[in-house]
Amino acid sequence: MIDLFIGDSHSCGYYFDDKAHEWEDNNYAEKFHYLNGNEETVIYAASGCGNYKYAEWFKIALDRHPNIGRVFLQSTYWNRFRIASSRNLDFGFGSYKIDHFTQKTDKNDKITRYNDLKIKDNFVEMQLRPPNDVYEKFKGFRTDFKSDSYNKPMPELVDEYTYTKVWHELQSQLQYIQFCKDLFLIDRLCVENNIDCYVWRINERCHLTDSVEMFGELKKTKILVESAEIYLDNKYDICIADDTIDGEHYNSKTHELIAKDFLPYLLQI
DSSP: OEEEEEESHHHHEEEETTEEEESOSOOHHHHHHHHHTOSEEEEEEOTTOOGGGHHHHHHHHHHHOTTEEEEEEEOOOTTOEEEEEETTSSOOTTTOOTTTTEEEEEEETTEEEEEEOSEETTEEEEEEOOOGGGGGOOOOOOOOOSGGGTTSOOHHHHSOHHHHHIIIIITSHHHHHHHHHHHHHHHHHHHHHTOEEEEEOSSTTSOOOSOOOSSSOOSSEEEOOSOHHHHHHHHHOOOGGGSBSSSSSBOHHHHHHIIIIIHHHHHTO
16 A cells, blocks of 8 residues: 655755755655555655645546555645746647646655656746735725726736735635635545545644535545644644744654654544
8 A cells, every 4th residue: 555645845845045955854754654664655745835736746646656545635834826837828738737747856765756847848837925025915805896896997906916816815715615626626536546535734824624525525535623733732742833944844853753643643533
């Protein structure tokens, strides 16, 4: 049985002090592999990505590794989004494949690692998050829906793109709808392939809810709303926020606790 881990920089690495820290030992997925003597583990992750990538990555992993038995989805931050472009200014009908940007970065000790390229052939895709100052500028919803206002441009259309993206999409019910939609698709892939799916979050800044059956019942997916941060605090009286390398990414000791203690707890729900 293959374990599939899907996540972000907490498993694949990050940039700090102008240096790339890729696939280092502060990686819960690889620690779980070694602790449990797994036959094979697949990790698909990219720094700065959002939950919107997870259904795509799951399908790619399934196509390449049909013996996946469990998938661990590390639900990440909801303020992330992507932009893309085509050099041909087209939609890519027939030429764009779901694994277009997929890159196998390494394989050893029966661990296969994937992440995404940003540019390949005629297509570009970038993972982004808004600058912090956007969160200080909320102006409210200002469109006047009186009949005489329809000939005027909506204020939300002439604002800066990142402002509109944050306050009228990411920080709204639209993000919740998309999250439920993605989980429903992932669950249906799990049903078709008899795979158990476990959804979790690493800290309290990653939003997660168990009210996710907007599109139907999730039959193979289990969700643990309690974060690894809270679980480890309750059990060991430790604050993992104090054990980071760069203020965001946790040290090897914290990842060891997640792999050794929290993930087995997740599997019991």
